[in-house]
Amino acid sequence: MKLKVQTLDAKASGDVELNDAVFGVEPRADILHRVVTWQLEKRRGTARAARERSDVARSGKKFGRQKGGGTARHGDRAAPVFIGGGKAHGPRVRDFNPSLNKKVRALGLKMALSAKAKAGTLTVLDNLDVKDGKTKVLADQLAKLNLGKVLFIDGDAINVSFAHASSNLVGVNVLPAVGANVYDILKADSLVLTRAAVEKLEARFNG
Known part of the structure; x- marks a missing residue:
């Protein structure tokens, strides 16, 4: 699956080839339901x-x-x-200490990513650099991208300037690639990955 890469200013920045084994899986409601239920139960003390x-x-x-x-x-x-x-x-x-097979959890994450790609609400950005880490700058950029309640997933660590700029924006959530999870992905209206996040997520499943 090929997807266009953009910058935060909504300008084209090339293409990226998404692995169909990760982003092209047919979603199943029963698998997603099992993983979300497991996640929420694990939160309970x-x-x-x-x-x-x-x-x-x-x-x-x-x-x-x-x-x-x-x-x-x-x-x-x-x-x-x-x-x-x-x-x-x-x-x-x-x-409350439920268990769920690792293979099912991995399959659930693939299905959540695939569901966003299939629905057309998946966007890939070159990076998350925000000039001076200013909230107003980022708010204007998100308006150009037409993103509402959105989850951003970055690479190994969250971009510092983006973290500062997005901290006061309602409906904007950001995670490192290692924190990608089914519940947060499904809860967001739009999913935005960086190039680094795509590489990390594909390596996570291929490894």
Whole structure:
């Protein structure tokens, strides 16, 4: 698959040949759904448990008379109504640590990249250099490219001037190639890769 390369100023900068094994895979909703679900579950921390009535260190002795004390009848201090008592129906420990085969995860990323290429919302840029790292300069350049909610993926590291310029722009997200993931790619309306990102992503799968 051949795609035209542009600069941030929307000027032509040659062509790039995209590997069909990475950018030409037929997307499958079930694979993408499995990978996105796995990603979101991996974000969740362990749900902690609360100590219940049998877990707290309180005396089990009945601390008052059954009748005549002028207060309600209680068995012991571990009751939930007392400070330091056990929680009634407290949360249990839940550990969210799902697993997903590496091959499925890799296939999901290929399908996400291919889905953007197939939909025509994939753009390849020469680089992400922004003059003086100015937000206004970048905003004008993005307007020329007609990009709304967009994900930029760079090479080994994010371009420093672009990171500074894009930090205050709503709807602009930027990742290094190693951080490319299915959820962020699908969530963005447009995907922009640099030449370096294309090389890194293709090498990631071919390696």
